[in-house]
Amino acid sequence: MSSIKKRYRWMAVIAGACLIPALAACSSGGDNTASGGGTIRFLGHTGLQASMDPVIKAFKEAHPDIDVQVQYSPAGPTYGQTLITQIQGGNAPDVFYGNGGTGATESLIPLAKSGKLLDLSDQPWASGMPKEAADMYQVDGKTYGLVMDAAPHGVLFKPASLNALGLQAPETFADVLKICAAARAQDKYGIALAGQSAGFAAEIVAASIVYSKSPDWNAQKTANKVTFADTPEWQETLKRFQQMRDAECFQPGAESASTPQSFQPMTAGQTLMTIVPSGALGSVAAGSPQDWAMVPFPGDTKEQTRAPIGYQDGLAVAAGTKNKAATLEFLKFVADQGASTRAELSGTVTLADAKNAKMPQSLKGFEPYIANNQTIPRSHDTWAGGGALNTLSTAVVASMTGQASIPDALKTVDAAWGK
Numbered sequence: 001m002s003s004i005k006k007r008y009r010w011m012a013v014i015a016g017a018c019l020i021p022a023l024a025a026c027s028s029g030g031d032n033t034a035s036g037g038g039t040i041r042f043l044g045h046t047g048l049q050a051s052m053d054p055v056i057k058a059f060k061e062a063h064p065d066i067d068v069q070v071q072y073s074p075a076g077p078t079y080g081q082t083l084i085t086q087i088q089g090g091n092a093p094d095v096f097y098g099n100g101g102t103g104a105t106e107s108l109i110p111l112a113k114s115g116k117l118l119d120l121s122d123q124p125w126a127s128g129m130p131k132e133a134a135d136m137y138q139v140d141g142k143t144y145g146l147v148m149d150a151a152p153h154g155v156l157f158k159p160a161s162l163n164a165l166g167l168q169a170p171e172t173f174a175d176v177l178k179i180c181a182a183a184r185a186q187d188k189y190g191i192a193l194a195g196q197s198a199g200f201a202a203e204i205v206a207a208s209i210v211y212s213k214s215p216d217w218n219a220q221k222t223a224n225k226v227t228f229a230d231t232p233e234w235q236e237t238l239k240r241f242q243q244m245r246d247a248e249c250f251q252p253g254a255e256s257a258s259t260p261q262s263f264q265p266m267t268a269g270q271t272l273m274t275i276v277p278s279g280a281l282g283s284v285a286a287g288s289p290q291d292w293a294m295v296p297f298p299g300d301t302k303e304q305t306r307a308p309i310g311y312q313d314g315l316a317v318a319a320g321t322k323n324k325a326a327t328l329e330f331l332k333f334v335a336d337q338g339a340s341t342r343a344e345l346s347g348t349v350t351l352a353d354a355k356n357a358k359m360p361q362s363l364k365g366f367e368p369y370i371a372n373n374q375t376i377p378r379s380h381d382t383w384a385g386g387g388a389l390n391t392l393s394t395a396v397v398a399s400m401t402g403q404a405s406i407p408d409a410l411k412t413v414d415a416a417w418g419k
Contacts, residue, residue, distance in 0.1 A: 037065035038323045040330060043086070043093035045079035046072045046260055048313075050282035051346035055338035059330060062337070066326045075259040076197040077390055080105025087116055092318035094327045098145060099312045100136030101381030103389055108137060108316050110385075112144040118317040120144060123328065125335035130351060133311035136381055145314035146331050149279075149343050150354035152366045153204045153308040153378060154296040156266075156280060157273040169295045169365060170273075171302050173240065180249035183272050191244060192271040193254040194262035198241070198400075199392030201275040203379045206237045207306040208299030211376045218382050221417070228388075229410040238409065241400045255397050277310055277378075278363055281347020285362075289347050295365035296374075307369040310378030313348065387419030 044052055049072050056068050071093070073082040079097075083106050086092055098108040111117050120126055121143045129137060129147060137145040155170060162168060162179070165186065170176045180190030193201060210217055210233040220226040228234045244250065251257070251265045265271040266284050274280070278294055285292045296307040315334060317327050334342070343350045347362060357370050369375060380389045395409035404412075 037063075038326050039067040039069060040094040040321075040323050040326050041069045041071070042330075043071050043073065043083060043096040045075040045097060047075040047279060047283050048072070048097060048346070051279075051342045051348075054345060055334060055342050058338065058341070059333045062333065063326075063329060066329065068330065076194065077105065077393075078258075080386060087111070087318070092116070092320060094321040094323060095315055095317050095330055098314050098316045099381065100133055100145060100147065100314045101312070103380035103383035103386060104312075105386035105390070107381075107386060108145045108314055109139060111316070112139045112142075116319055117144040118319050118321065118324070120146065120317065120328075120331070124332065128351060130311060130355070132309075132377065136311060137314060145316045146335055147311050147351065148313045148315060148334065149311075149339070149346070149348035149350055151277045151279050151310045151313060151348045151378075152294060152296075152359075152363055153207070153277045153310060154275070154294050154366070155273050155298075156276050156278075156284060156292060156294050158269075158291060159293050160291070161269065161272055165272075169293065170298050171295075171305075172298050173300055175298065176273075177243065177247050177249070179272060180244065180247045184248050188269075189251045189265065189271040190247075190249040190273060191251075192257075192262045192266045192274040193250045194257050194259045195255040195393070195397045196258045197393050198396035199380070199389045200277075202237055202241070202392055202396050203389075204275050204297050204308060205240055206234065206379065207308045207376055208297060208304055209233045209237050209240070211379060212299055212304050212306045215376060218379060222382075222384065227410075228392075228413045229407050231410075234410055235406050238396060238399045238406045241396050242406075245400050255401055277312070278347040278349075279313060281362060282345050285347065289344070289360070289362045292347075293362050293365055294347075296369055305369065305374060307366050307375045308378045309354075309366075309370075309375050310381065312378055312381055384418040385416075387416035388413050391416035 056070060060068060073079045083096060098106045101107050102109045119142050125146060126143045129143060133147050137143055137147060165182045167179055167182055170179060183190040213233055251271050262274060263284050266274050267286060275297055281289045281292060296305050299305045315331060321327050339350050349359060359367050383389060391413045395413050398404040399406045399409040
């Protein structure tokens with residue numbers, strides 16, 4: 001176990017290092033010296049804090065002439081809105097977290113195309129871009145973001161908690177409902193759901209329903225050959241959330257819960273599972289990822305199940321940064337010395353390990369699916385704009401609670417495509 005990890009277990013507490021109203025006061029300054037000294041400002045979301053704070057601390061120790069001012073905004077839709085507001089307001093952070101691709105508010109490709117990002121093609125780490133991620137970080141052959149890691153998506157749980165109830169990791173959707181029933185018998189809940197960002201959970205569930213049958217569904221949607229509302233498998237995806245709600249899988253208040261709020265019953269042992277990217281381990285595991293495990297969210301059979309693998313966690317540099325040398329030095333550190341520490345604390349996989357299909361202990365449950373080629377790219381990264389994903393969150397909750405029929409809820413997602 002690294003010394004950094006030992007000193008920073010407490011950092012899984014989900015709290016901003018700098019409150020949002022104070023962002024302007026945290027803006028960067030300092031001179032852009034040849035040595036890379038001065039001040040830079042970093043913006044990330046709260047889900048990154050447990051893994052990024054130790055890396056930033058180590059960077060400061062290695063580069064005492066560079067001050068990194070750190071701010072965290074709540075994970076989920078709030079983060080994307082905060083980032084875009086700063087960029088449009090002329091107060092862009094020097095370096096910031098962004099999703100690769102096009103499918104979220106904070107996605108990097110639209111920002112690159114609008115001239116908001118610095119071209120990073122000449123950086124030493126750029127040649128190591130995974131081919132699966134190239135279209136998510138490159139425009140016209142130029143690289144605009146650092147891919148930090150690979151992140152399997154699925155069900156996060158504590159094996160000891162399931163074993164105590166005589167249960168094992170779910171291999172079918174029927175197993176999921178069985179776990180929910182066992183949890184309720186013990187006055188617990190099966191699944192912690194963040195209703196505010198339920199679209200993320202929905203795309204994970206959809207991997208084994210929509211994309212298991214039609215791996216090219218996104219391409220068909222882009223070509224206007226299919227819609228969410230008219231795709232039976234998307235209807236089935238939302239139906240699964242109704243079934244889980246009817247089975248009392250979700251914690252009280254799940255419909256309106258934020259991502260940090262959904263993690264609280266997990267860390268308190270009040271719920272048994274949650275549906276997340278593996279990066280959530282950094283927030284949920286409280287510095288002890290060895291006590292947790294993940295598997296893909298299952299379909300009706302193991303053969304139907306697909307494991308989404310995302311390369312969404314990226315860092316980018318504002319085109320107008322006032323301290324380019326220091327900012328690039330920071331990216332180089334994250335890509336090199338900081339890579340293994342961040343992956344270990346966040347529950348993700350370094351690019352080197354991902355290339356060799358080497359999973360850490362907590363993610364071993366994905367290895368059989370990788371070996372059998374039962375993986376897909378994270379779906380929303382190639383959706384048109386961030387509107388569809390945000391609206392999918394609303395659609396899941398609306399259909400789950402009976403506020404809208406499933407077809408009507410999915411029609412709102414179609415209407416948000418490209419926005």
